[in-house]
Amino acid sequence: MTERAKKSLEASKEVFxxxxxxxxxxxxxxxxxKPVTWMTxxxxxxxxxAMDVAVVYPENYSAxxxxxxxxxxxxxxxxxxxxSSNLCSYARNTIGTTFEEGAPLGGLAPPDFLVVARKxxxxxxxxxxxxxxxxxxxxxxIDSPYVTGGVEDYHIDHYVSQLEDLIDFLxxxxxxxxxxxxxxxxxxxxxxxxxxxxxxxAMRRNVPCPVGASDILSCMFAIVTLPGTKTAVEFYExxxxxxxxxxxxxxxxxxxxxxxxxxxxxxxWYNVGLSNYFQKFGAVFVLEPYTMVWSGRLDPSxxxxxxxxxYLFAFIGLKNRGDAMVELCKLYKVDGAVMHxxxxxxxxxxxxxxxxxxxxxxxxxxxxxIEGDHCDGRAYSDAQIKMRIQAFMEMLG
Amino acid sequence: MYTAGIDIGxxxxxxxxLEDERPLAFTIIPSGSNSKETAxxxxxxxxSKAGLSQGDVAFTVATGYGRVNVPFADKQVxxxxxxxxxxxxxxxxxxxxxxIGGQDSKAIKIGKDGRVMDFAMNDRCAAGTxxxxxxMAKALEVRLEDFGELSLQSKNKAKISNICTVFAESEVISxxxxxxxxxxxxxxxxxxxxxxxxxxxxxxxxxxxxxxxxGVAKNRGVIKALEEKVGFKILVSEExxxxxxxxxxxxxxxxxxxxF
Numbered sequence: 001m002t003e004r005a006k007k008s009l010e011a012s013k014e015v016f017x018x019x020x021x022x023x024x025x026x027x028x029x030x031x032x033x034k035p036v037t038w039m040t041x042x043x044x045x046x047x048x049x050a051m052d053v054a055v056v057y058p059e060n061y062s063a064x065x066x067x068x069x070x071x072x073x074x075x076x077x078x079x080x081x082x083x084s085s086n087l088c089s090y091a092r093n094t095i096g097t098t099f100e101e102g103a104p105l106g107g108l109a110p111p112d113f114l115v116v117a118r119k120x121x122x123x124x125x126x127x128x129x130x131x132x133x134x135x136x137x138x139x140x141x142i143d144s145p146y147v148t149g150g151v152e153d154y155h156i157d158h159y160v161s162q163l164e165d166l167i168d169f170l171x172x173x174x175x176x177x178x179x180x181x182x183x184x185x186x187x188x189x190x191x192x193x194x195x196x197x198x199x200x201x202a203m204r205r206n207v208p209c210p211v212g213a214s215d216i217l218s219c220m221f222a223i224v225t226l227p228g229t230k231t232a233v234e235f236y237e238x239x240x241x242x243x244x245x246x247x248x249x250x251x252x253x254x255x256x257x258x259x260x261x262x263x264x265x266x267x268x269w270y271n272v273g274l275s276n277y278f279q280k281f282g283a284v285f286v287l288e289p290y291t292m293v294w295s296g297r298l299d300p301s302x303x304x305x306x307x308x309x310x311y312l313f314a315f316i317g318l319k320n321r322g323d324a325m326v327e328l329c330k331l332y333k334v335d336g337a338v339m340h341x342x343x344x345x346x347x348x349x350x351x352x353x354x355x356x357x358x359x360x361x362x363x364x365x366x367x368x369x370i371e372g373d374h375c376d377g378r379a380y381s382d383a384q385i386k387m388r389i390q391a392f393m394e395m396l397g
Numbered sequence: 398m399y400t401a402g403i404d405i406g407x408x409x410x411x412x413x414x415l416e417d418e419r420p421l422a423f424t425i426i427p428s429g430s431n432s433k434e435t436a437x438x439x440x441x442x443x444x445s446k447a448g449l450s451q452g453d454v455a456f457t458v459a460t461g462y463g464r465v466n467v468p469f470a471d472k473q474v475x476x477x478x479x480x481x482x483x484x485x486x487x488x489x490x491x492x493x494x495x496x497i498g499g500q501d502s503k504a505i506k507i508g509k510d511g512r513v514m515d516f517a518m519n520d521r522c523a524a525g526t527x528x529x530x531x532x533m534a535k536a537l538e539v540r541l542e543d544f545g546e547l548s549l550q551s552k553n554k555a556k557i558s559n560i561c562t563v564f565a566e567s568e569v570i571s572x573x574x575x576x577x578x579x580x581x582x583x584x585x586x587x588x589x590x591x592x593x594x595x596x597x598x599x600x601x602x603x604x605x606x607x608x609x610x611x612g613v614a615k616n617r618g619v620i621k622a623l624e625e626k627v628g629f630k631i632l633v634s635e636e637x638x639x640x641x642x643x644x645x646x647x648x649x650x651x652x653x654x655x656x657f
Contacts, residue, residue, distance in 0.1 A: 360515075384518075390473075391476070391477035391478060391516060394475060394477065395516070
């Protein structure tokens with residue numbers, strides 16, 4: 001009982017084409033002997049784009065597999081190979097697609113080398129090591145400090161030294177030198193995409209909210225996978241203009257906006273249409289911390305340090321996450337929160353009961369916690385989840 | 398004015414008719430496999446007990462898992478709101494409701510005005526639900542209705558440590574083969590279910606008065622085990638299984654009154 005998400009924007013219709021071109025483009029690059037690498041979200045992709053490396057994202061690709069309802073086949077393949085069903089379903093799906101026929105868009109183009117940062121996700125390193133063995137290619141691990149307080153200078157120094165090592169690695173792998181002018185140009189484009197993304201997010205504070213989660217989840221594709229490209233900037237200019245127009249004309253997502261909700265954690269990609277169900281109650285998702293974290297302002301005159309600042313993920317721990325969430329709820333006039341306890345992502349799910357208490361205590365905002373998984377729909381129970389949602393809506397009144 | 402509440406649960410279907418604020422008649426039957434037929438059957442039975450026909454009922458609210466399959470219902474409301482409403486009408490001092498139904502258990506926090514403030518439910522698992530007890534009754538070859546009284550005779554409850562229904566069943570079978578008396582095993586099962594439900598209900602911060610609703614509330618053994626965890630007496634109405642249907646009928650009445 002999964003359904004497609006209802007979308008409001010013209011820009012969202014471009015996303016599938018953007019994604020197809022991106023993933024097929026990597027196959028094309030491969031044919032032309034251009035290097036291909038696989039990275040995770042929240043890694044300094046700008047450096048790789050500056051070195052003219054084609055980059056694909058197994059996590060984003062797994063979301064695409066789930067949206068198209070193809071993930072179960074690959075997840076089951078991975079489990080047949082002996083991987084635990086408790087492993088993150090993005091990892092299971094990706095590994096499965098490298099062994100099973102029929103992966104969408106021809107599967108991910110095989111990597112020449114791999115790059116991953118050791119950060120909040122504890123699966124990434126092992127997952128990338130598996131991929132490194134699978135493709136018999138070198139792996140570079142960025143040691144990203146785990147920042148639970150504020151970002152300090154020594155965090156930045158360490159991250160910059162890691163980036164310098166990464167540049168050495170990339171120069172060795174590609175046989176080319178990094179062109180710092182090109183890097184400055186990429187960094188400038190990435191900064192512009194972030195600026196536009198932030199602008200779109202800020203417009204969602206308006207009542208009625210001009211754009212809901214369904215559109216934003218599609219449109220985040222470019223800020224995740226294409227920062228530093230002209231494609232992303234041009235796409236976000238169109239998105240920004242369209243959203244601005246809706247704000248000007250006071251066009252909302254639902255005819256009568258009764259509730260403004262926050263969504264916490266990654267979504268159920270196999271059932272993004274769940275937000276349609278909320279809309280039946282006049283409820284709109286105006287804010288998802290998960291879609292907001294991808295932007296980061298950069299300084300072209302100081303590229304490495306600003307990349308370090310962007311990618312030192314500071315949305316960690318109850319204090320940082322809680323304080324940010326409380327402030328955001330105020331800014332976006334949120335009156336209810338829906339938190340997805342995501343079986344695959346313990347890192348994001350762990351604090352939800354604490355965050356729920358915090359929102360109630362500080363702002364009197366009630367939260368609903370629903371159980372699911374971001375990519376594996378096999379354990380999703382539609383009737384159970386919808387009953388909880390309906391009860392929550394009755395409670396909000 | 399007559400209003401009706403119908404609660405199609407995973408295991409049983411309940412219906413109740415109110416004459417103004419007074420319950421007139423109710424019926425409880427097994428849910429069966431066809432929700433629509435069950436809904437009609439359980440409603441007809443209550444109508445005939447009350448000496449009424451469908452046309453006499455001003456408004457019907459459906460609740461429970463089968464709430465979407467009640468063709469004659471005027472509105473669908475979740476079990477959370479209905480159990481809260483039903484329990485509040487019976488016990489106005491209620492602050493926490495624990496409902497253990499066939500495939501769900503839930504804890505509801507209630508404000509002074511009877512409004513739902515928060516709720517928690519079991520995750521995707523039958524542990525801590527009526528289904529768990531049913532499976533155990535089968536394994537022990539004991540009638541489920543006798544579970545409560547039997548467990549009260551136990552002086553030495555067996556340890557059932559698995560929270561998974563399937564694994565707990567194997568554990569029960571091991572206890573049987575070890576020669577543990579059935580009364581001790583049943584007491585252990587009640588302790589296991591109480592542990593599970595207590596953990597879930599603690600999320601909404603349990604406060605007095607605590608009312609238990611749903612079919613499992615008829616089981617004295619579960620009530621006793623749960624009272625040991627919370628440390629005070631739990632209130633149970635005479636017929637806890639129909640509290641959801643009662644709440645639905647009250648909401649139906651409120652819907653009609655709101656129209657005037």
